[in-house]
Amino acid sequence: MDKGNIKNEDNFLKIIREAKKARMAYEAKMAALRDEKTRLIEAKEEGRMEGRNEGIEIGIQKGKRLTAEKMLRKGLDVETVAELTDLSIKEVEEIKRDMLH
Numbered sequence: 302m303d304k305g306n307i308k309n310e311d312n313f314l315k316i317i318r319e320a321k322k323a324r325m326a327y328e329a330k331m332a333a334l335r336d337e338k339t340r341l342i343e344a345k346e347e348g349r350m351e352g353r354n355e356g357i358e359i360g361i362q363k364g365k366r367l368t369a370e371k372m373l374r375k376g377l378d379v380e381t382v383a384e385l386t387d388l389s390i391k392e393v394e395e396i397k398r399d400m401l402h
Contacts, residue, residue, distance in 0.1 A: 365386045365387065365388055366388070366392075366396055368385075368386055369382045369383075369386045369388055369392075369393050369396050370396055370400060372385065372386070373393070373396065373397050373400060374400070379393045379394055379397065
């Protein structure tokens with residue numbers, strides 16, 4: 302074998318090794334990007350769920366307050382309204398005050 306062929310083979314092997322390193326680095330980068338995308342999707346979904354749950358809770362509280370207001374208009378006392386709506390006496394008293402203004 303002449304020195305030219307050996308040098309060409311060495312260069313070829315060097316290129317193959319560098320290509321393998323580059324491919325491995327590329328694959329690692331792509332895996333990291335996929336992981337980041339998955340984390341972002343999960344965080345987005347978690348945020349949606351928190352917002353949904355918060356909205357549901359606000360709706361429940363609003364419903365309780367409207368029910369308490371109706372009960373007070375019908376003449377029920379503050380303690381009974383608080384007991385039946387699961388609102389605190391303080392909350393029912395606030396609703397009653399708001400109705401007077």
